[in-house]
Amino acid sequence: MPFTELLHVANIIIDSIGPDELTDDSLMSLHAIFPENLLLSALDLVDRSNIIKYAAPWGYTEYEVLGSSDTYTVMLDLFLAEIPFYCSCPSFAIAVLKEKTHVMCKHILAARLACRLSRCIERTVGPVELEALFKRQFSMEDLMTSESMATT
Numbered sequence: 001m002p003f004t005e006l007l008h009v010a011n012i013i014i015d016s017i018g019p020d021e022l023t024d025d026s027l028m029s030l031h032a033i034f035p036e037n038l039l040l041s042a043l044d045l046v047d048r049s050n051i052i053k054y055a056a057p058w059g060y061t062e063y064e065v066l067g068s069s070d071t072y073t074v075m076l077d078l079f080l081a082e083i084p085f086y087c088s089c090p091s092f093a094i095a096v097l098k099e100k101t102h103v104m105c106k107h108i109l110a111a112r113l114a115c116r117l118s119r120c121i122e123r124t125v126g127p128v129e130l131e132a133l134f135k136r137q138f139s140m141e142d143l144m145t146s147e148s149m150a151t152t
């Protein structure tokens with residue numbers, strides 16, 4: 001099945017899950033789309049309450065997923081992009097964007113499932129907290145590396 005069709009089916013399955021409604025049928029459907037290790041890892045992140053949703057009063061939202069080795073930034077609402085979400089993990093860049101072997105990484109799947117199951121830790125942030133969040137996520141070293149790569 002082509003990547004865009006698989007992504008569409010995955011979205012339909014995830015969107016059909018309601019609060020506290022992760023049924024055996026839903027799990028079987030998810031397993032048909034996602035590799036078992038990715039699905040189990042995502043469910044483990046949800047079970048351990050490792051998804052934080054940051055919401056600003058003006059509608060901006062982003063997520064942090066506390067992974068096994070690092071904390072990753074996840075954005076789920078990139079409506080104008082071909083792939084409507086983003087994760088800062090290496091797996092997203094390689095398996096989703098470059099090779100298209102997966103429709104999403106475990107961090108995005110965990111954030112999507114946590115939202116559907118009402119299992120996110122929610123924090124309201126204002127401009128000052130959002131600035132601190134961005135500074136933590138995007139260090140000056142990362143920005144300088146990105147700039148040097150853009151000029152070469």
